[in-house]
Amino acid sequence: MIPRNCDVAVIGGGPAGSSAAALLAQQGHDVVLLEKARHPRNVVGESVIPHFWRYADRIGITEAILGEKFLSKSGGTVAWDGHVRQMSFRDFGFTRSGMHVERDRFDQLFLNHARNSGARVFEEVVVDSPTRLDESGGDLPYRSLLDGTSGSLSARYVIDASGQASCIARARSQRQIDPDFRFTSIWGYFNGGQYVAEGGQIHPVEDLRQVWPSTFVSSIGRTGWSWHIPLRSSTSVGLVLPLESLKDMGVQGQQMEKFFLEQCRSLPYLKNLLRQADYVPGSMRAIRDYSFRVDSAAGPGYFLIGDAGGFIDPIFSLGVVLAVFSATAAAWLVGRCFKRPDRASSYQAFYSELTARRLNLARALALPLPSAEMGNLDELRDLMHFHSNEEQELFQVVSLLTNRSSNFQEIAGCATVPDSLHCTEIDKLHWA
């Protein structure tokens, strides 16, 4: 039975919502998490960079994740406009690897962790717009998909981790599509085939446990790109294409899957990697206009975390890391708001600003075209200075991997520029 009252209500049980629920329950708060699906459920976003571990440690989920033995990855390889470049995490001092994770399993581990930490978790429950949200908390109307019952949950704080839906920001008309990132993403799964590893070596997927994969990204046309992410038993392949180009080609509805498979069989690199691979029938999904920003990531009675706080672009695999970071920060600050109610508005403003700056930095890295609106450059440079030298170098390298770097260089111009960057230009991929 869903209770009528709690300290903290969390909307959504992805990695962000589950992490915040676990941390707040560990602090001794009464936490209720409402999730619309039933886990395991599938979502896209399988690439996880090593920054993840620092937050996993704080959340207390490291052991469970390691125990699952997801595939480790060495870094990223990018084929952009005819240049193939590669970076390895170990060159940046990371002692723990990145991962390629099946999100149904990965997210299930997070939800289990929230439960084991003492949060009360209810699945297949849909939350509607809050009927009240102010400095004393919020009321969330909900309905159960299991038995059709409905009710209302009162909480002293609401954490919105509803992902793309971003339900609080949407209810307040504070969710805005980002005009500089208007794309459609289409993805699906393949069995078999080959993958890219260190040194641009190509291996059959049978080698995955012996030779770590590198997340492979290649450009399509002027602003589009594709991903190739080998998992334990299949490979996630996705296309990111400008909304306009699909419209011009008249691709929609039923033709989407046919178009996706044609592209996978004809694009340079992808066609070779997938030559001996079989498409998993019915696995194609698509989403359009997924880049959005919110006016404010926190306010009286609420914090927005994970994708619900804004989503830029999947190109640098930042989604899961931003999810666990924002969950950790928001959980800490909600705890502070309980302790120091007189300081609550200041903590909310601080969180909002921190989130906005992080997203702006990620946005500057990913902007597909030069000279788009970038926000306050001084603020971004300030944020850069809160990162270690190695981290700043990683930003530089990441910006150089694609030709999306010109915007970022404006920021980096004032940051440390290392003499030699840990980024290898590879002549070509070495096909087996």
Added chain:
Amino acid sequence: MTSELDRTLNRILEWIREEAASPEIVIEADTNLLAGELLDSMGFIQLISFIEDEFDVCLDSGLLIPANFETPGRIAGLVRRHAAAGNEGGVPS
């Protein structure tokens, strides 16, 4: 005044040594906290919480720029300036 600043600095150094840094790293008043991995975003949030509780000052977002947090010495200076400002304004603590 100087001894007040020293006491503040010592508490800040203690906190950073205990909470944020690995034992093998030497933290002094002039150690740059931002250049290495010493103070990440979460450590920073926790440091602000610690300062507010310990010294009964309120740090608003305008003050939260890297220059103010570069070294433990600078943080102590910031704390003392704001504790002093709070007292002058007669804000009850």
